[in-house]
Amino acid sequence: MGGTMIKEFREFISRGNVIDLAVGVIVGAAFTAIINSLVNDIINPLIGLLVGGRADFSNYFIPLAGQTATTLAEAQAAGPVLAYGSFLTAVINFLLIAFVVFMIVRTVNRMRSKPEAVPPAPPEPTPSERLLAEIRDLLARQG
Numbered sequence: 773m774g775g776t777m778i779k780e781f782r783e784f785i786s787r788g789n790v791i792d793l794a795v796g797v798i799v800g801a802a803f804t805a806i807i808n809s810l811v812n813d814i815i816n817p818l819i820g821l822l823v824g825g826r827a828d829f830s831n832y833f834i835p836l837a838g839q840t841a842t843t844l845a846e847a848q849a850a851g852p853v854l855a856y857g858s859f860l861t862a863v864i865n866f867l868l869i870a871f872v873v874f875m876i877v878r879t880v881n882r883m884r885s886k887p888e889a890v891p892p893a894p895p896e897p898t899p900s901e902r903l904l905a906e907i908r909d910l911l912a913r914q915g
Contacts, residue, residue: 830855
């Protein structure tokens with residue numbers, strides 16, 4: 773039974789789609805670093821410039837135990853905290869990353885050569901057209 777499982781596993785691993793998936797995961801991990809750098813190092817500072825500060829809301833929080841603190845870390849050390857700013861920052865980063873990926877995919881799709889359209893086959897002649905063609909052919913043979 774063990775030999776059969778090894779054989780099945782070898783067949784599973786050697787399938788093209790499994791290899792493609794593995795390559796996709798590896799390239800995706802490397803691509804994630806590029807996208808994160810683009811968002812964190814280029815786009816977020818530009819947004820911060822537009823809004824007059826940093827585009828980081830991670831220090832926005834509501835202390836749930838009444839503690840007073842100036843940073844999220846201090847508040848978390850003193851008790852439970854509703855860290856809505858971290859969530860807001862994560863949502864904004866997600867939207868920015870999704871938009872950048874959308875723009876990249878859109879550009880790649882436009883750069884790909886479009887397959888040439890195959891002209892549609894001419895429509896089949898109607899019964900009256902076939903009959904007229906037969907009459908034409910008979911007249912041509914007689915004439």
